[in-house]
Amino acid sequence: xxxxxSCLIPLYIVAIVLYAVRVLKGPTxxxxxxxxxxxxxxxxxxxxxxxxxxxxxxMVTTAxxxxxxxxxxxxxxxxxxxxxxxxx
Amino acid sequence: MIEMIWETVCSVxxxxxxxxxxxxxxxxxxxxxxxxxxxxRLHAATVGAIGGAVVPAFGAGLIALxxxxxxxxxxxxxxxxxxxxxxxxxxxQAGAHALARATLKAKxxxxxxxxxxxxxxxxEVRGE
Amino acid sequence: MIDLIAALxxxxxxxxxxxxxxxxxxxxxxxxxxxxxxxxxxxxxxIYFLLMAPDIVLVYLPVGVGIYPAIILLLIKKTDKVDE
Numbered sequence: 001x002x003x004x005x006s007c008l009i010p011l012y013i014v015a016i017v018l019y020a021v022r023v024l025k026g027p028t029x030x031x032x033x034x035x036x037x038x039x040x041x042x043x044x045x046x047x048x049x050x051x052x053x054x055x056x057x058x059m060v061t062t063a064x065x066x067x068x069x070x071x072x073x074x075x076x077x078x079x080x081x082x083x084x085x086x087x088x
Numbered sequence: 089m090i091e092m093i094w095e096t097v098c099s100v101x102x103x104x105x106x107x108x109x110x111x112x113x114x115x116x117x118x119x120x121x122x123x124x125x126x127x128x129r130l131h132a133a134t135v136g137a138i139g140g141a142v143v144p145a146f147g148a149g150l151i152a153l154x155x156x157x158x159x160x161x162x163x164x165x166x167x168x169x170x171x172x173x174x175x176x177x178x179x180x181q182a183g184a185h186a187l188a189r190a191t192l193k194a195k196x197x198x199x200x201x202x203x204x205x206x207x208x209x210x211x212e213v214r215g216e
Numbered sequence: 217m218i219d220l221i222a223a224l225x226x227x228x229x230x231x232x233x234x235x236x237x238x239x240x241x242x243x244x245x246x247x248x249x250x251x252x253x254x255x256x257x258x259x260x261x262x263i264y265f266l267l268m269a270p271d272i273v274l275v276y277l278p279v280g281v282g283i284y285p286a287i288i289l290l291l292i293k294k295t296d297k298v299d300e
Contacts, residue, residue, distance in 0.1 A: 001099055001151070002217075004107075009221055011110040013228055015140070018117035020232050022129075023255055024239070028198075030126050030191040032251045037183055038120065038133045040258060040281075041141040041176050042113055047265060048148040048169045049106060054218060057152075057161035059270040060168045062277070063145070066261065067175050069282040073254055074183035080247070080289050081190040 005053050012046050033077045040070030098154030105147025112139025126197035130188055137180035145173035222266045229266075233259035246292050250285045257281050 019039040026032040047063040116136030123129045149169030152162045191197050192207070199205065233256045240252035257280025264272045 001103065001155070004103055005151075006217055006221060008106055008110045009225075011114055013225065015110075015113040015117040015136075017228065017232070018121055019136075020236075020255065022120050023251070024235070028126060028191075028196055029245075029247050029251065030187060030197050031129065032248060033187060034126070034129060034133050034184070035120060036251055036255055036258075037180070037187070038116065038136040038140075039255070041137050041180055043258065043262065044172060044176065045109065045141040045144040045148070047262075048145050048165075048172060050265070052148050052152050052155070052165065053221075054268075055158065056268065057158055057165045059265065059268070060165050062261070062265055062270050062273040063172045064168060064175065065274055065277050066258075066281075067172055067179065069277050070258075071179040071183045072282050073285055074187055076286050076289050077247070077251075078183075078186040078190040080293060081194045081196055083293065084194055 002053065005049065009049075009053075012042070012049075015042060016046070029077065030081075033074060037070060037074050040066060040073075044070070095154040095156060098150045102147040102150030102152075102154060105150065106144050109140055109144030109147060112136070112143065116140050124201045125199070126191060127188065127199070128201075130184060133184060134181075137176060137184070141176045141180070142173045145169050145176065149173070226263055226266050229259045229262045233263075244298055246297060247289070250288050250292075253288075254281050254285055257284075 016039060019035050019042070022035040023032050023039065026035060044063045044067040047066065048060055051057065051060040051063075112135055116132050116139070119132030119135065120129050123132055146169070149166040152158060152165035152169065155162060158165060236252045236256040236259070240249045240256065243249040243252060257276065260280065261273050261277050264276060
C-alpha cells in the first residue's frame with residue numbers, strides 16, 4: 001500500500017508545478033487567482049495523503065485549515081474586483 | 089476475519105480513489121495550461137477541484153480507516169479527511185462562481201475566443 | 217523511501233518559493249504581487265509540513281494566506297493600483 005502511494009506522489013508534484021506555471025504566466029489577475037485556488041485545494045488533498053503516508057495522524061489538521069483560507073483569498077479578490085466595478 | 093476483509097476492502101478502495109484523483113489532477117493541470125481564456129479555464133479548475141481534491145481526500149480517509157497501525161487515531165484521520173473533502177466540495181464551487189461573476193461584471197478578462205455566451209444574448213434581448 | 221519523497225518535495229517547494237518571491241518583488245501591478253506572495257506562503261507551509269511542524273503551519277497559513285492579503289487589498293483599494 002505504501003509503495004503504491006509512493007508511486008502516485010510524483011503525479012501530484014507534476015500537477016502542482018503545472019498549476020504554478022499558470023500562476024506565473026496568467027495574463028490577468030483572475031487567471032492567477034483561479035490557478036492559486038486550484039493549487040490550494042489540490043495541496044489540501046495532497047496533505048491528507050502525505051499524513052497517511054508518513055503515519056503522522058496529528059498533521060492532518062493542516063489540510064482543513066488550508067482549504068478554508070484559500071477560499072477566503074478567493075472571496076477577497078472577487079470583492080475587490082466588484083467594488084472596482086461599482087466605482088467605489 | 090471480518091476485520092481483515094474490511095481493512096483490505098477499505099485500503100483497495102482508497103487506493104483506487106487516490107489513483108483516480110492523480111489522473112484528474114494531471115488532466116486539470118494540462119487543461120489549465122492549454123485553454124485559451126479565463127472562462128474556459130474555469131472548466132479545468134472544476135475538474136481539478138472535484139476530481140483532483142475531493143476524491144483523493146475521501147480516498148485518504150478510506151486508507152486511514154483500513155490501516156490498523158495508526159491505532160485509535162485512524163478515526164481521527166478519517167473524520168478530518170472526510171470533512172476536508174466536504175468543505176472543498178462546497179467552498180471550491182462557491183469561490184469559483186464568485187470569482188467568475190466578479191470578472192464578468194468588471195470585464196477584467198477578455199472574452200475573445202467566444203463560442204457561446206448565453207448571458208450576452210439575454211442582456212441584448214432585455215435591452216431591446 | 218519516505219525520506220527521499222520528503223527531500224524531493226522540499227526541493228520543489230523551495231525552488232518555487234524562490235521564483236515567486238522574486239516575482240513579488242519586481243512586479244509593478246500590486247494585486248498580482250499579492251497573489252504571488254500568497255503562493256510563496258503556501259509553498260512555505262508545505263515546507264513546514266514536511267519538516268514535521270504542524271503547529272507552525274497552523275499559524276503560518278492564516279497569517280500568510282488569509283490576513284496579510286486581506287489587509288494589503290484593503291490598503292490597495294484606498295490608493296493606486298500600480299506602483300510607480
